[in-house]
Amino acid sequence: MVNQEAKTPRERYRAQVRTEIKQRAWEQIATAGASALSLNAIAKQMGMSGPALYRYYGGRDELITELVREAYRSLADTFRAASQEGADVAGLAHTLREWALRDPQRYFLIYGTPVPGYHAPDDTTAISSEIMAMILDACAALPADGPETRFEAHLAGHRDWAAGHPAPPAVLHRALTFWTRLHGVLSLELAGQFTGMGFDPALLYAAELADLTGASTN
Amino acid sequence: MVNQEAKTPRERYRAQVRTEIKQRAWEQIATAGASALSLNAIAKQMGMSGPALYRYYGGRDELITELVREAYRSLADTFRAASQEGADVAGLAHTLREWALRDPQRYFLIYGTPVPGYHAPDDTTAISSEIMAMILDACAALPADGPETRFEAHLAGHRDWAAGHPAPPAVLHRALTFWTRLHGVLSLELAGQFTGMGFDPALLYAAELADLTGASTN
């Protein structure tokens, strides 16, 4: 992180402008969504005119890619901080929800509707598996239950994505359901699909979490 | 459906052009996503120039709204056909996955990342609750299990969204988890988040479904 430490004053200025651009981009994304991000508007806000931004980012796609990377990095760091403070599965779930609610568009930037043409850079998948590793660690601490399912038998032969993590198939399964179930509730909530339905999404989230952790605190 | 039956030849022509516009829009959405939908490109494909489309749709938003409505209508009709052929919860789940995989962008148009400014028209929420009613019917046929959870106690007092459906809170809960869990797997699969992980998403979907229906066919 600190290896990029301000050689020349020019590079320092350049880095500062780049982070200001990113900051304005985040503000704009939070209010109008990623699809409405306008380089022109950012430039105007910063007091300089359109094409100046191309000195700092090759184009709209490159800026968005940087924001995606930053979002992944933020989630991974948040997870790491939580798990270093001893967060278990429930703690990670709570952390995830907090992180998502803090900036829904940032969540959607990672887990939302993909743009057909766009391909995420390679390093994001590295961060993604870093996140998955922490989920796996937390899930490994849960008590085992039930006989092996068909899907777990399948996972025993397809565990490349675990990146060498020494978890039994049941734990792999639990990590995947942790991901998909919490994402299911969270994404629908953030998309506003529950508005007007009357119930409290937090309680549905808690119910799913309770089911994941063994259903004792239901 | 047939009440809009061709009064004057002009209206017939008008309706035909409208459906052709929608058809081209669907093709374009399927390949490039909803955000890349271009009225100009549609007009050019149809051999007429830009502003002509404004005779048929008030603008981009109005066209997309129509597509959203059509997507909802398609899902509801597909569900209705399945449930009239005696589909149970597993049948509905299978139907949902088939429908989503047939055109992922259509699924995302309904359940994907929302555009902050945009508000869905009222009739879509009507279709949405029509869909939910069928899920509730299917879930009511499942055997009951376990004691009442905290969330189900909460649902007992917040059941307006069920629109008068006479289902006990446990069934309401099951219908919601049917929705959120299947959406969790499905949306991540369609977004390509599982690509490169090696396992078969269909088996994860099946595992979630098995857990929903009582876990006997696991």
Add this chain to the structure above:
DNA sequence: CGCGTTCGTTAGAAGTTATAACTCGACGAA
């Protein structure tokens, strides 16, 4: 047969991303 409604056109305004060419300032070396 005429006349009005409606369709499709071109022209244009106000946006967008992105490239090219130019000016000017700052920084480092002789």
Add this chain to the structure above:
DNA sequence: TTCGTCGAGTTATAACTTCTAACGAACGCG
């Protein structure tokens, strides 16, 4: 200190987009 180079920001321009306005022409109804 002077000079040369590099880079930041500028304007101009191209190629897009949505969308409005005004015009011509064709179609169909009375």
